[in-house]
Amino acid sequence: MAAQQDAGQWVLRRVEGTAQEVPLGSMKGQLGPDVVDMRTLYRRAGVFSYDPGFANTASCMSAITYIDGEAGILLHRGYPIEQLCQKASFPEVAWLLSHGELPDARQKARFEHGLMAEAHLHEQIRNFFNGFRRDSHPMAMLCGTLAGLSSFYGNQGADQRHRITSEEREMSTLRLVAKMPTLAAWVYRYSRGLPLIYPRPGLSYAENCLHMLFSMPEAAWEVNPVLARAFERILILHADHGQNVSTSTVRTVGATGVNPFACVAAGVAALWGPAHGGANEAVLDMLDEIGTVDGIPDFMNRVRNQEDGTRLMGFGHRVYRNLDPRAGLMRNICHEVLAELGMDHDPRLELAMKLEETALNDEYFISRRLYPNVDFYSGIILRAMGIPSSMFTVFFAVARTAGWVAQWKEMLESRAGISRPRALYVGPDRRDVPAS
Template sequence: FLQGFRRDAHPMAVLTGLVGALSAFYHDSTDITNPHHRHVSAIRLIAKLPTLVAMAYKYFIGQPYIYPQNDLSYTGNFLRMMFATPCEDYKVNEVVERALDRIFILHADHEQNASTSTVRLCGSSGTNPFAAIAAGVACLWGPAHGGANEACLQMLEELQANGGVAKVGEFMEKVKDKNSGVRLMGFGHRVYKNYDPRAKLMQETCKEVLTALGLQDDPLFKLAMELERIALEDQYFVDRKLYPNVDFYSGIVQRAIGIPTSMFTAIFALARTVGWIAQWDEMLSDPEYKIGRPRQLYTGAAPRDIK
């Protein structure tokens, strides 16, 4: 099935298709009124996502797929499927495994974000679980949702190409200038106005991973740390309570592990599947659940005479 996609298809395009297509293969778990079916499909989705994400990646880079290995942990198995090749096995590094595990846990659920609401609304029609989760993957794909850590790394790469640490001061002036349209990606949060509690944990993990992999001196990481230092002291950021968010660090950690930016959103989807499916199941278990139906208020022109 996977081989029907173009080689240059974005991994998220492939993943959206693969997740939806699971409904064509698992007819024995799509009766959404049956709690056992719901449980089985939840396990299938959570168990298969790492394999599908790794397959989408291997297909994209033109390498053979690596099959899952049952004696590894959930995260260790995923790392191996991503990075082993038929001619070289991947030895799971414990620090890296713990870091990615933390990324998975921190991204598992986050109340009514856009993709979770999408899964609930889609699932409320009574569609099968694979179709509902595919809707969540599609929603997450958008840059305003799942793409923030990718945007953050792109910003760091551009800044590095334009002079790196020496130009941080100049860049910060642009960020503070309302007319420039430039924002410091990875800073600020719509809900967390004091500190994103997930960011504190990711900051710790980030330092652990960089040290374990001997990357403390990598210019891009040095640049990120310098941006963090300046922003935390700068009055503009202090006054507006703009702190680094989880995406600032998770992008850096994933890059250190060797995950390309084009895979960040797919990895986010893998982690968020746990929250999506839990929310979907919770909704369907409620005896009072009904199809979701947001209303629309018309605010356009009043009746006009068109004669």
């Protein structure tokens, strides 16, 4: 539902010798607080707002994802993440994000068939990898090869944004979601010097991800249904999360009319940063640093005293001021995977659980509302499955592509204008160049 203009007025008070009241409109979304309509602020009042990081600014209208950070609620198109994680497949969630409704049986079958048909990469993409060092960061290879796909699917040039047909948008959405697992797997295989594996018909989306990662040409590969379903739920939990930095980047870059593969490559670049996509890897580094359960008290004291910048990784979230609804789901997945692999007494899991228990019962962390987030357990799961930590963010990107393309598609259909934030200038006043 589009935001509605409210009859009430918000008032800005500006002083120019005398006090002046400038009425501003308010808006109301389907859920959430009232919003001040700032679009006419500068024209009517001669001032603009200052909001570093845009934490209090809505940059767009969106019907895709709703987050209530205070209550710990995450909805995709109105469906709670808990229900989607339990009852839906990743392709169903990807369809939901892009189309607004869960697919019926016919739509699901056609979409899954399309994902399989488009999962292959152009053979020339193999040549791209030869230009990378084997020890290149996987995100560098993913970002570069993904942008390179623009040259193979370039029918949507930068001057054609308003002429992209709905069929072309649908095809771009399908191709990006379909090709990302293959591209991610090839990044991993190339870095290890392993033969590149192609998608296999008859496997689900999540199963093909694992097949292309771990199978070998000379041996039959058997699907472990517990691990495949766990991996699928990890993808679902990372599929979209509102206007985070990578999603905002995709929308911002996409609004210029850039090819969608290059647009999503920009999202990958934003996700690459450790402050965004690398948090689960940082959790494992922290657990390795603590070492054993006996090391927790000393580590927690260092966190409380802010010694050497020591931080409790995997706790707290910029949006959630309550429990991250994805964290408990990820915790359950972690137990299932480790039990399946016979690692349910793994020392790292024991350490993570004791660390969680300690933090949730410590007034220092309670008062700061630092609860476990989705990253706290995901790294343990992925490492237990045999995925190296350098690949964690790559598979975050595979999952988030479903949200990126949905947001890109929504942005195009809304005919959103390009972004042009202002800056609060704090440099020198006007001055003249000295005479020579």
